[in-house]
Amino acid sequence: MSNVLVIAEHEHGHLRKVNWSVLSFAKKAAAITGGEVIVALLGAGLGDAAKQVAQFDVAKVIVVDDSTLENYLTGEFASAVAGVAENADARIVCTVASLRGKDFMPRVAVKLEAGMISDVMDVMEEDDELLFKRPVWSGKLTEVLQATTDIICATVRHTEFDAMEPTGAGAEIEAGSPDIEGDGAEFVSFDAIISERPELSDANVIIAGGRGMKSREGFAQLEAFADLFGGAVGATRAAVDSGMCPNDWQIGQTGKVVAPDLYFAIAISGAIQHLAGMKGSKTIIAINKDPEAPIFQVADYGLVGDAFKILPELHAAVKAAKG
């Protein structure tokens, strides 16, 4: 038992970019366990997605194409993943630490009698032991842990690993047909939030706004600014809760974890629950009228002042600079 099995995340066959970061984690882990990286794709209508995954440097792609998996349901999905894992000689079964990954992976761990580790940010070997790192205490501490079980289930923080590039390798594609068993839950609906902008998890530039943006109109200014960079717009809980923007934009402990190259925090105080979701960004720029705002402690560049005065000037200057 030494392989690393990656459960690739997709929505109706559309693979998410975050998978490629999980592959980098898997490579690193497999180098320690001495096994191979195997990717499993579970769902319905996955032909094209399988071919896309096979372009990466992995040993094998297992495809479970089954109409009962068409719409995601926890019980069915977890039982199928466990079935695949049992036949894959897997030491580690992992997926991205998305809401979905967090929903099903512990259920897989129960079936495999595996230790379960969430939000893995690193894997390493020390004294012949396989160790994992994860952030705790809102990112103020890193916990190093170890499983006492043969099999380990994990969700992986994609922000901590660079995306693997496809090599065009053409890995073997194999069909899997595990037993699929539900628990009585029914799927009623999925309502996607459609946006023209890049997904927060994929964006290189994020313009995030807080309560200080005051209104939807305030956020419209951020959107226009984001468009100059082809960036995404994010928000704090306070901004979401006061209806300035959709839930899906929230960054932080109860929102998304992001790590873009450039993060603008505009009229955001910098509460730990927000920092937990963006502290890994490469460059952080903070604009806040309060010079004491905690956000300045994590910002690379801070500008103290009124966002409504600064933004138009900044917008014009960036636009001019970009030509």
Added chain:
Amino acid sequence: MKILTTVRRVPDLDARFSLNGDKTEIDTEALDHKVNYFDEVAVEEAIRLKEKGVADEIVSVCIGSGNATKELRTALAMGADRAILVEADEKTLDPYLVAAILAKLVEKEQPDLIIMGKLGVDFENTQVPQLLAGMLGWPQATFAYSTEICDSKVTVGREVDGGTSTFRLPLPAIVTADLRLNEPRFPSLPGIMKAKRKPLDTMTIEDLGVALEPRVKTVRFEMPPEREAGVIVADVAELIQKLRDEVKAI
């Protein structure tokens, strides 16, 4: 209908804390503690179901130190009917053990619905409810922003990646509360008085017959690398110059 809610006792994460000598434990003794926020949301949801006449009994359970009677009294003061404390040294527990202990309690209590927080804000494992559902073979709906009970089924609106999703679960089932499910109430003064007389049972892990064999162990804690303090720029012109020359973003 009987609802079980779980209550995790969590330290104030904003406070200064220290690690023990070999960095294997966080020293939490001196810190203020409170009910995990998402568990307050869970208790609130149970109370609302009782107020609607859907539920008739709410039992709140905590696995933790003897001091956690305070957090359980908070749940009782909000409106739970009864509480159970399973005394344990939290440092010896992993999510699997917490779930295994809860599974034994579920056997005893036979609730129709379990409402839990989506995560504990201290360790953010986001595992115990799902592990428990797996052990019991019950359906689950995580990250709930709405619940509705009708004909022995619970319909749950869920926050998912890229939007929202709705699941319908036959009871018994497990639901985990997300931030926007509701706004938890503050205990009222009469509520606090009443809570003092509500039953709060204490038991041990041995009473429940769970073997203390965790599946995951903490090896040590480390301080993450600190971000270096940045600079304050004077105006937009200087920020633009930094963005161009140092960040190379424009």
